[in-house]
Amino acid sequence: MQSSQLPAQIEFCSVTKMYGPIPAVSNLSLIVRRGEFLTILGPSGSGKTTTLMLLAGFVTPSKGDILIGGKSVAAVPSYRRDQGIVFQSYALFPHLTVRRNLEFPLEMRGIRSAERAKRVERILKRVHLNDFGGRMPSQLSGGQQQRVALARALIADPPILLLDEPLGALDRNLREQMQVELKGLHKEFGITTVCVTHDQDEALTLSDRIVVMREGRIEQTDAPEVLYDRPATRFVANFLGEANIFENPGFKIQSDVVQPSGTVAMLRPERIGVAAPAAPQHADSDLRQSVTGTVADMIYAGPLRKYHVRAGGDLIVVREHVASGQQIFRPGDEVRLEWLRSDVRFVAA
Amino acid sequence: MNTLQKLAGTPIWLAVPAFAILLAIFGIPMVLLFLISLDAPTFSVANYQAFFGHGANVRVLFQTIEVSLVATTLCLIIGYPAAYLITAVSKGLRTTLVVLVVIPYLTSFLVRTYAWIVILGDRGLINNVLRDLGLISSPLQLLYTRMAVYLGMVHIMLPLMILPLVSVMLGIDKSLMAAARSMGARPFAAFWRVFLPLSLPGIRSGSLLVFVLCLGFYITPAALGGLRDAMLSTFIAAQVETSFDMARTATSAFVLLGIAVVMLVIFGLDLSGPRGRAARTSWKWVHLFGTPMRYFNEFAAYYRAKYWNASLYHAVANNRWWKISGTVFVLLTMCFLLFPSIVVIIMSFSAGEFLQFPPPGISLKWYRSFFDDPSWTGAALTSIQIGLGVTLLSTIVGTLAAYGLNRTVPRLRSFLTLVVLAPITFPSIVVGIAAYLGLLKFGLIGTKTGIALTHSLGAIAYVLVIVSATLANFDRRLEQAAMSMGAGPLWTFIRVTLPLIRPGITGGALFAFMHSFDEVVKTSLVSGVSIRTLPLKMWEDMRHEIDPTIAALASLLVLLPVVWLIALYVTWWRSRPSAQRALPEPAT
Incomplete structure (x- = not known):
């Protein structure tokens, strides 16, 4: 990601939004660069939707300022901001046909009807809905509605695209398909995109960078790989994927670095190997730590097998890809767990 | 900006x-x-003392409450089973029945009151039919009686009881009745233990609405009742007509309003907490008055069919006699609601000089x-x-x-x-x-x-x-x-x-x-x-x-x-x- 070289498109400068005495967003500072796909990820109530609403102009900041293209937009109403927004439930106008829905943003920008028709046909083709212009939104499937919503947000070529839980209403298969499509559109239009979601898969797949929010504050901002591999805090570690946090391991965690104070050791389940106690050691065993424990539970999940192993004071989750010739352990079996010392991370408690 | x-x-x-x-x-x-x-600016309760010190006033006050209570009870007795049966039928028939309930609700209440004069009068429908059958020789005194007041009031208020009840009953998941049956409850027990408690909000809001509106009735009791059936509103109107003594009139008006408010406070408010209270009451009123509108919405939106529930429901009540008596009951209720209007229409084509029914x-x-x-x-x-x-x-x-x-x-x-x-x-x-x-x-x-x-x-x-x-x-x-x-x-x-x-x-x-x-x-x-x-x-x-x-x-x-x-x-x-x-x- 060379995004740091690109100019900033959106800047949040210490933005706070209060609802009564409760801050929905507090002291948030964030830079989104031109052409970047940034995802704001967080559980419900973390302030991610408020952040998006602030950016969209539906909510005004109580403190701080928001700059778009270097200009303050705190006092600019949403209809003068020139953004495309895809709403959670799509917000397609139920009384207008697909074509009229798509024309709406063009009409508001005073574009002539011949030009409008041309652009509508072009975008309909782009989202593979050529023959659907005359339909009402209620006559479309969820995936088709999603694509109309996306087309409507993009048709006026806004410099910024905002997505509010864009794929939340779709079923799993359709969602994966739309993720690919969304990524393609983003690349093609090169549009600065801010997406809000609570779905970590969506965030990891689509984004150049992810902002994890918690209780109105930014917990960490990084590229997906960095965020997953080197979470800064325990919250991030737990929110993105699964994490073993060693609270009271009962053994000394070995690491190549010194454990900073105020942190706990964290290890991803897929980084841990499981073997019978008597199985031969790895060749690089001096780089590894191994402990023994008892299988408490085994969960079979298609391509994966998950073990819950009691070792020391903690229950350690181990995730193993199913392969032929593997030894399968049952609850009560003694096992040896081992991992590379370099895979251990220290996260803020 | x-x-x-x-x-x-x-x-x-x-x-x-x-x-x-x-x-x-x-x-x-x-x-x-x-x-x-x-008595501002001196402030005294002398007017209220005078109101309650007058025996006739107190009698009218109690009579108002009594008439309203009886009318509300009658509405509930007729309205509850009617609403239950309306919810039980298929979607298309239900829409028809609801429309048939809404039509009298939308009909001018003066017209509906007038219809009862035509039916109950000395030369009205009932007296003429009885005379033609040879059952009576001189007309019965039907009009200007308490019974006529009840007939007229129930006729006017019944739609307002049925509609909230139907709307609450439609919201009750019918599979709950089937579930109760599956757990060994007999039909009546299933009704008594499951359906009735769930329909209580409808009973409460319907009764409250009818009762409070009955308290303020003026035209119908004045037109159909005798002199002894005066309600507080009639009484106030008479006060206004004879002497415009503002203090007395205002006092009576606030006594009437007071009862209505007390009733709303006792029965209307949810005592669960002071915060939720205001919100709930007001939205209930909105809900009540909005009820008829939602029916129109319903028949505009027939795609929301609940066939599954309907079929489950049919499994619950399959007894033939229940079906026949249910049908008869609904038919009678609908007749009661619609017949007076039909009588008026026939009457309007009369060649006679008086309110004589059937017309000559x-x-x-x-x-x-x-x-x-x-x-x-x-x-x-x-x-x-x-x-x-x-x-x-x-x-x-x-x-x-x-x-x-x-x-x-x-x-x-x-x-x-x-x-x-x-x-x-x-x-x-x-x-x-x-x-x-x-x-x-x-x-x-x-x-x-x-x-x-x-x-x-x-x-x-x-x-x-x-x-x-x-x-x-x-x-x-x-x-x-x-x-x-x-x-x-x-x-x-x-x-x-x-x-x-x-x-x-x-x-x-x-x-x-x-x-x-x-x-x-x-x-x-x-x-x-x-x-x-x-x-x-x-x-x-x-x-x-x-x-x-x-x-x-x-x-x-x-x-x-x-x-x-x-x-x-x-x-x-x-x-x-x-x-x-x-x-x-x-x-x-």
Whole structure:
């Protein structure tokens, strides 16, 4: 990601939004660069939707300022901001046909009807809905509605695209398909995109960078790989994927670095190997730590097998890809767990 | 820019015109009346002591409560099984039955009261039939009795009991009854332990609504009852007519209002907590008055069929005798609701000189008599003028208020909605006296403007309730979407909000017109001597000379709700974003 070289498109400068005495967003500072796909990820109530609403102009900041293209937009109403927004439930106008829905943003920008028709046909083709212009939104499937919503947000070529839980209403298969499509559109239009979601898969797949929010504050901002591999805090570690946090391991965690104070050791389940106690050691065993424990539970999940192993004071989750010739352990079996010392991370408690 | 946006963010000021009218014509006069009843500025309760010290007053007070209680109980006894049976039938039949309940609800209550005069009179339907059968020789005294009062009141109030009950019962998941059966409950036990408790909210709100409205009844007891059946409203009206002693009248009005409020507080409020209280009550009222509207919505939206539940339900009640007696009961109820209107229509074609039923011959002379008499046609014209004025004013003002209130914090919204609804929840006579006092200050007594403003009090409430219900279902993200695409607040409203809430506005406008076109109690107080509206003239004629001209007018009025229903159906059906309509592409 060379995004740091690109100019900033959106800047949040210490933005706070209060609802009564409760801050929905507090002291948030964030830079989104031109052409970047940034995802704001967080559980419900973390302030991610408020952040998006602030950016969209539906909510005004109580403190701080928001700059778009270097200009303050705190006092600019949403209809003068020139953004495309895809709403959670799509917000397609139920009384207008697909074509009229798509024309709406063009009409508001005073574009002539011949030009409008041309652009509508072009975008309909782009989202593979050529023959659907005359339909009402209620006559479309969820995936088709999603694509109309996306087309409507993009048709006026806004410099910024905002997505509010864009794929939340779709079923799993359709969602994966739309993720690919969304990524393609983003690349093609090169549009600065801010997406809000609570779905970590969506965030990891689509984004150049992810902002994890918690209780109105930014917990960490990084590229997906960095965020997953080197979470800064325990919250991030737990929110993105699964994490073993060693609270009271009962053994000394070995690491190549010194454990900073105020942190706990964290290890991803897929980084841990499981073997019978008597199985031969790895060749690089001096780089590894191994402990023994008892299988408490085994969960079979298609391509994966998950073990819950009691070792020391903690229950350690181990995730193993199913392969032929593997030894399968049952609850009560003694096992040896081992991992590379370099895979251990220290996260803020 | 910033201030503009802030104003747009809190458009509560849109409700200002509505509240200005409400305060000027009703709110401030109510306060003045209360002060008068308390002998302000000296302040004493002497007027109230005088009221309760008078034996006749107390007797009328208790009689009012008694009549209201009996009428409410009768409504519940008939309405509960009727509502239950209506929910049990298939979707198509249910829609028909609900429409049949709504038609009398929308029919002028003067017409319905008049119908009972035709049926119960000395030469009316019942007496004539009995005489022809040789069962009696001289007519029975049916009219001007307590029984006639109950018949008339139950007939008028029954739809208001059935509709909330049906709406609550439709919300009860019928598979719960099947579940109870599967756990070994017999049909009656399943009903008693599962269905009845779940339908209690409907019983409570229906009974409360009927009871409170009964307390304020004036026309029906005065027309159908004897001298001994006076209700408090009748009594107050007589006070106003004989001596306009404001202090006495105000006192009686506040006693009447007091009972209504006490009843609402005891039975209407959820005592679960002071915070939820205001919100719940007010929205219940909204809910109640919005009920009929939701039925129209329902038959515009037939795709929401619950076939599965219906079939489960059929498994519950399969006994043949139950079915037959159920059918008979529903038929009788529907007859009771609709038959009086039919009697009036037949009566209007009578060739006889009196209210004689069945009529001795067929003629159109009473229609001619209506259209040839300038006092009738003039009154009709006045009513139409006032009605159109009221509709225009209250639709605009009420819609603005609904939009404004929709965008404020819920607690303020609940409170303000409750305030707007006061003119249709308070007894008409009380509202009428307040309006009289209010218009007196503006010198508008006996003017069309004055009458229109008085009618607008109630009409705004109806518009507000109906438009609010539509707005509650309106997805505000659609407005945000429009704004994000560059549409300013005004364009957003015109292009997105307005087309989507238009059905509610149309419905509200129709109710506003209907309210004005049927209003007599308040009108009689503020119309002075020169202006006669149609209902007012009808009411005066009903009291003095009873000739079948009224029947001719009444049967024309009976047709109105049918026209309304068709109009509503057409607007709602057309506004439905549906498959049938959308396929042909618009040529743009």
